[in-house]
Amino acid sequence: MIYLTRRERFNAAHRMYREDWDDRRNMDFYGKCSNPNWHGHNYELFVTVKGEPDPETGILINLKEVSTIIRERITVKLDHKNINLEVPFMKGKIASTENLVRAIWKELDPDFSALGIHLHAVKIKESENNFIEYFGE
Amino acid sequence: MIYLTRRERFNAAHRMYREDWDDRRNMDFYGKCSNPNWHGHNYELFVTVKGEPDPETGILINLKEVSTIIRERITVKLDHKNINLEVPFMKGKIASTENLVRAIWKELDPDFSALGIHLHAVKIKESENNFIEYFGE
Amino acid sequence: MIYLTRRERFNAAHRMYREDWDDRRNMDFYGKCSNPNWHGHNYELFVTVKGEPDPETGILINLKEVSTIIRERITVKLDHKNINLEVPFMKGKIASTENLVRAIWKELDPDFSALGIHLHAVKIKESENNFIEYFGE
Amino acid sequence: MIYLTRRERFNAAHRMYREDWDDRRNMDFYGKCSNPNWHGHNYELFVTVKGEPDPETGILINLKEVSTIIRERITVKLDHKNINLEVPFMKGKIASTENLVRAIWKELDPDFSALGIHLHAVKIKESENNFIEYFGE
Amino acid sequence: MIYLTRRERFNAAHRMYREDWDDRRNMDFYGKCSNPNWHGHNYELFVTVKGEPDPETGILINLKEVSTIIRERITVKLDHKNINLEVPFMKGKIASTENLVRAIWKELDPDFSALGIHLHAVKIKESENNFIEYFGE
Amino acid sequence: MIYLTRRERFNAAHRMYREDWDDRRNMDFYGKCSNPNWHGHNYELFVTVKGEPDPETGILINLKEVSTIIRERITVKLDHKNINLEVPFMKGKIASTENLVRAIWKELDPDFSALGIHLHAVKIKESENNFIEYFGE
Numbered sequence: 001m002i003y004l005t006r007r008e009r010f011n012a013a014h015r016m017y018r019e020d021w022d023d024r025r026n027m028d029f030y031g032k033c034s035n036p037n038w039h040g041h042n043y044e045l046f047v048t049v050k051g052e053p054d055p056e057t058g059i060l061i062n063l064k065e066v067s068t069i070i071r072e073r074i075t076v077k078l079d080h081k082n083i084n085l086e087v088p089f090m091k092g093k094i095a096s097t098e099n100l101v102r103a104i105w106k107e108l109d110p111d112f113s114a115l116g117i118h119l120h121a122v123k124i125k126e127s128e129n130n131f132i133e134y135f136g137e
Numbered sequence: 138m139i140y141l142t143r144r145e146r147f148n149a150a151h152r153m154y155r156e157d158w159d160d161r162r163n164m165d166f167y168g169k170c171s172n173p174n175w176h177g178h179n180y181e182l183f184v185t186v187k188g189e190p191d192p193e194t195g196i197l198i199n200l201k202e203v204s205t206i207i208r209e210r211i212t213v214k215l216d217h218k219n220i221n222l223e224v225p226f227m228k229g230k231i232a233s234t235e236n237l238v239r240a241i242w243k244e245l246d247p248d249f250s251a252l253g254i255h256l257h258a259v260k261i262k263e264s265e266n267n268f269i270e271y272f273g274e
Numbered sequence: 275m276i277y278l279t280r281r282e283r284f285n286a287a288h289r290m291y292r293e294d295w296d297d298r299r300n301m302d303f304y305g306k307c308s309n310p311n312w313h314g315h316n317y318e319l320f321v322t323v324k325g326e327p328d329p330e331t332g333i334l335i336n337l338k339e340v341s342t343i344i345r346e347r348i349t350v351k352l353d354h355k356n357i358n359l360e361v362p363f364m365k366g367k368i369a370s371t372e373n374l375v376r377a378i379w380k381e382l383d384p385d386f387s388a389l390g391i392h393l394h395a396v397k398i399k400e401s402e403n404n405f406i407e408y409f410g411e
Numbered sequence: 412m413i414y415l416t417r418r419e420r421f422n423a424a425h426r427m428y429r430e431d432w433d434d435r436r437n438m439d440f441y442g443k444c445s446n447p448n449w450h451g452h453n454y455e456l457f458v459t460v461k462g463e464p465d466p467e468t469g470i471l472i473n474l475k476e477v478s479t480i481i482r483e484r485i486t487v488k489l490d491h492k493n494i495n496l497e498v499p500f501m502k503g504k505i506a507s508t509e510n511l512v513r514a515i516w517k518e519l520d521p522d523f524s525a526l527g528i529h530l531h532a533v534k535i536k537e538s539e540n541n542f543i544e545y546f547g548e
Numbered sequence: 549m550i551y552l553t554r555r556e557r558f559n560a561a562h563r564m565y566r567e568d569w570d571d572r573r574n575m576d577f578y579g580k581c582s583n584p585n586w587h588g589h590n591y592e593l594f595v596t597v598k599g600e601p602d603p604e605t606g607i608l609i610n611l612k613e614v615s616t617i618i619r620e621r622i623t624v625k626l627d628h629k630n631i632n633l634e635v636p637f638m639k640g641k642i643a644s645t646e647n648l649v650r651a652i653w654k655e656l657d658p659d660f661s662a663l664g665i666h667l668h669a670v671k672i673k674e675s676e677n678n679f680i681e682y683f684g685e
Numbered sequence: 686m687i688y689l690t691r692r693e694r695f696n697a698a699h700r701m702y703r704e705d706w707d708d709r710r711n712m713d714f715y716g717k718c719s720n721p722n723w724h725g726h727n728y729e730l731f732v733t734v735k736g737e738p739d740p741e742t743g744i745l746i747n748l749k750e751v752s753t754i755i756r757e758r759i760t761v762k763l764d765h766k767n768i769n770l771e772v773p774f775m776k777g778k779i780a781s782t783e784n785l786v787r788a789i790w791k792e793l794d795p796d797f798s799a800l801g802i803h804l805h806a807v808k809i810k811e812s813e814n815n816f817i818e819y820f821g822e
């Protein structure tokens with residue numbers, strides 16, 4: 001079993017808040033991350049897939065194919081966007097990194113499954129000091 | 138002459154646009170950076186000062202002092218903010234990194250001059266692939 | 275289950291040695307890491323916690339809370355200190371990174387447990403080429 | 412149980428191809444990585460071993476010993492070499508990173524076993540965007 | 549005056565040697581970098597341009613335009629190539645980084661001049677420990 | 686004119702203090718960096734030399750030669766040492782990075798001059814947030 005990880009990047013704006021809380025309550029709970037005028041990040045997304053390499057070709061999956069899936073399904077919808085307002089798979093969800101990794105998993109899983117590859121991990125590095133990982137359960 | 142550089146960081150939202158251009162013209166010129174719903178970055182700010190170290194203490198300036206000046210004058214006003222809407226020293230300016238380094242220079246220069254230290258460079262790294270530097274003229 | 279990792283940093287001096295061995299035997303076994311005049315590192319500490327995010331708030335735990343726990347319990351006691359001489363939770367222990375990750379686990383575990391969060395991993399990067407991880411057992 | 416990771420580096424040339432396919436078919440399948448004139452990388456190799464630290468010495472294994480094993484068994488044979496043409500443990504194999512991590516595991520495992528240490532992971536970072544891991548099964 | 553730097557990357561094979569020296573003399577002088585079977589690197593290319601930002605748009609030059617020039621003129625010709633055998637602007641030259649930065653300068657200078665922008669520096673990072681810079685004279 | 690930079694690393698302990706000040710005054714001025722029990726860093730040293738590459742060989746100077754000079758003159762004397770107590774070229778000097786870059790310049794300059802190469806810069810990165818540069822005057 002081989003684990004292959006691909007990094008892709010996107011820059012986005014977001015705000016941590018619940019619509020049914022007023023700004024004050026949101027600021028009390030989420031702190032400066034709840035600024036109503038938004039803030040943003042350079043997000044790094046790490047997608048790990050696993051499986052047995054094909055003995056004939058020596059590879060698990062073409063890296064370009066992995067990159068294309070991640071870009072088409074995920075980063076083109078996030079890059080230079082507002083995560084709260086514009087990202088289809090985040091509609092109705094709080095724009096936390098915790099929710100983001102799970103939403104990305106759900107988007108990517110069918111495509112990799114269709115290729116006979118198992119999605120193993122989705123990791124997002126929001127800053128050099130913070131990252132979140134999800135392993136599908 | 139010794140050159141001392143301090144890195145500080147801030148996360149912010151911004152949008153590239155001119156108010157007197159409509160969204161379409163802004164998008165045509167600035168591309169996805171002009172998204173009306175904003176996007177954002179993890180900005181890295183590098184401030185370089187220069188001077189002769191004090192022979193008695195062996196140092197040019199206390200690093201904590203440099204950090205405090207940059208935080209109070211600059212990063213507290215930028216971190217988790219919207220550069221277009223909320224940053225006093227960027228009011229009325231296009232939120233480009235080119236304008237940001239020059240505005241930061243103008244904010245920092247008097248404080249370092251008052252300490253007998255010369256500001257040498259202000260550099261902002263907007264992403265791992267792009268950075269802008271300004272040397273005061 | 276979501277895994278959240280926070281990085282904190284500290285600079286410290288240490289020396290690898292057993293008190294009941296003389297300097298020569300220590301140097302023979304530990305090499306230059308046993309220099310009686312000490313040496314030091316910029317240590318990077320990565321603490322990973324895991325759990326189910328709160329559906330109401332979308333987050334596992336406030337990052338600021340994680341950072342505060344790590345700083346108060348760990349890094350304030352290690353930063354700019356001598357690990358052999360000054361760190362309460364390392365008293366009587368050889369100042370190896372192997373012992374450090376286990377001691378840090380023991381310090382942090384009760385605080386996270388009290389919050390209903392599981393400590394998953396403690397990792398210390400001693401240099402760009404070496405790191406040590408501990409998963410609690 | 413403690414996990415210790417050592418990073419070593421090597422620069423090498425390689426080409427993705429099957430000898431029994433012509434250049435065109437290789438290029439169709441492997442893309443630019445199959446350039447018959449070779450290309451190359453700065454590879455980063457991360458080797459993770461695990462075990463119980465010796466209570467007397469406080470360490471799992473001397474880092475210098477780990478480094479020496481990796482250098483003698485692996486990197487001296489890969490550094491500034493052509494992976495397809497010159498590396499004994501890659502003879503007859505497609506020069507993929509998937510094959511490389513498994514071959515390196517096979518080379519390193521006996522040496523660490525002989526020391527009573529378990530090899531846990533072999534990871535190769537081929538670029539800042541791609542890495543491959545193998546855990547021995 | 550604003551300095552803008554763009555990073556682009558390419559992976560390539562090369563060999564340090566003079567055609568009129570035999571392999572032995574080349575190996576004696578260039579060491580393992582002269583391996584006749586090639587080796588390779590992940591090269592990082594940093595291109596710095598300078599000028600006065602346009603007061604109307606707030607920017608010096610569109611980053612996408614900078615990236616396009618570098619990719620079309622330089623990296624598409626170097627990426628996944630053999631620097632000695634396949635790169636038009638390195639024909640007849642020793643494949644040193646010293647020669648590479650100067651050749652890249654010569655390729656890029658006319659394009660930036662045509663845009664009224666001054667090329668300031670070409671820097672190549674061959675590994676995390678080595679880089680070469682050229683400022684045009 | 687080509688600028689070539691080589692990075693070397695060392696780990697060391699140090700303490701900021703003047704012998705003729707008591708601990709209290711030292712702590713007041715230098716803060717936690719004056720801890721009498723020492724602290725330490727992973728220092729990164731960047732040495733930049735400049736000159737005209739030899740047209741016959743295409744290189745400015747062999748990188749291995751640069752590395753050897755830096756290691757023999759500098760890092761072997763600093764690595765895993767106490768900068769205040771054990772480093773010949775820092776005897777009688779306050780162990781500041783400002784003093785360190787100037788002392789390193791003085792050590793390296795004759796060796797590079799003897800090779801007809803100009804020393805251009807000595808830079809020390811003490812942490813990811815702080816670095817000091819010296820250009821010889």
